[in-house]
Amino acid sequence: MDNHVCDALGRPDLIDLGEGLVCLRFESMKVVSALAAVRHLLDTGAVRPGDTLMDSSSGIYAYGLALACHRYGLRCHIIGSTTIDHVTRVQLDVLGATLEQMPPSDDLRLDQSRRVARVREVLREHPDYHWMRQYHDSIHYLGYREVADRVAAETGTGPLTVVGGVGSGASTGALATYLRERDPGTRLVGVQPFGSVTFGSDEVEDRGMIIAGIGSSIPFGNVDHTLYDTVHWTGFEPALAGSVDLLRRHAVFAGLSTGAAYLIARWExxxxxxxxxxxxxxxTGHRYVEPVFARHAEAEPVEDLAPTAVHDLADLAPPWSRMEWGRAKPPAQGVYADDHSAAHG
Structure with a gap:
């Protein structure tokens, strides 16, 4: 029996979709990384019950950190993206977390830079706050070891490929790291939106949207580019098609980044x-009901979609591009330079 709901939420489902395709389904994925990170900080004495933990988030990590703080008797302060929905805001409020949400913006790059600036301001105002640095602190890898162990145990001994959003680098990077301890041949395929600096698509405009959570307008320290064998960049329309097909064909109701990962996993x-x-x-797909699932009639058949193979970042173009990354080093714009004090996390 679980002692707290975050234990249940952090335990993913492995769903065999047939024909060699497996869905690693989380209720809310960042619960795994936030919970393990907070437990490690408490165990090492870096924080104590009653302290305030703070971070920037587009939604999922905010919820995970609030749950971890609730479990361990810590305070939680979130600098939130404009994309955080009403349901998440209400849950954060009831859980006792404080949320500073950025004003509405059509440019998620501006939204992210505003959040970073506000984090620095809050740290100057409250030097006793512990900045979790989910984008830069490798403690966020820790929670995925148990997940990797389960994937290895339940998917058999044959060759394995992992597909998922790059985001902060912790989820897919950690899964690949731990799985490769058993099988160095495990392949890692990263999913990126156009407009993300991480793998060099920041100059590529996509009039649809940047898929929140899997891309970034700033370099992340937790992204190890040398872990990725292949990178796909998808726009809104292919991701929508993937999300709708996943629900229609397999009854899995999940978010937009999952739709992109599913589409890419099918192709790979x-x-x-x-x-x-x-x-x-x-x-889950709840916050995407109106912008994605209500538009299911617009979804193209996934069988009709395929990526354009590119060999140079200059050739990236919507709606869907694919590049063999070959575990290469990051592009210049994707290199993170840590110019902040380590005292805050």
Whole structure:
């Protein structure tokens, strides 16, 4: 029996979709990384019950950190994206977390830079706050070891490919790191939106949207580019098609980044049918009902979609591009330079 709801929420489901395709479905994925990170900080004495933990978030990590703080008797302060929805705001409020949400913006890059600036301001005002640095502190890898162990145990001994959003780098990077301890041949396929600096698509405009949570307008310290074998960039329309098909075909109701990962996992599996492909479903589809699922009639058949193969970042273009990254080093704009004091996390 679990002692707190975050234990249950952090335990993902492994769903065999058939034909070598497996969905690693989380109710809310960042609960895993936040819970393990907070437990580590308490165990090492870096924080104590009653302290305030703070971070920036587009939604999922905010919820995970609030739950971890609730469990361990800590205070939680979130600098939130404009994309955080009403349901999440209400839950954060009831859980006792304080939320500073950025004003509405059509540019998620501006939203992210505003959040970073506000984090610095709050740290100057409250030097006793502990900045969790989910984008830069490798303690956020810790929670995925148990998940990787389960994936390895339940997917068999054949060659494996992991597909998922890059985001802060902790989820897919950690899964690949731990899985490769058993099988160095485990392949990692990262999913990016156009407009993200992480893998060099920041100059590519996508009039649809930047898919919140899997891309970034600033470099992240937790992204280890040398872990990724392949990178796909998808726009809104292919991701929508993937989300709708996943629900229609397999009854899995998940978010927009999951739709992109599913679409890409299908394509990678067809390209190399000898491998089992596990794709990460980071959260449920509830906050995407109106912008995605209500538009299901617009979804193209996934069988009609395919990426454009590119060999140079200058050739990236919507709606869907694919590049063999080959575990290479990051592009210049994706390099993180830590110019902040380590005293805050």
């Amino acid at each position: 599996r067809l390209r190399d049918p000898g491998r089992r492909v596990v794709f990460v479903a980071a959260d």
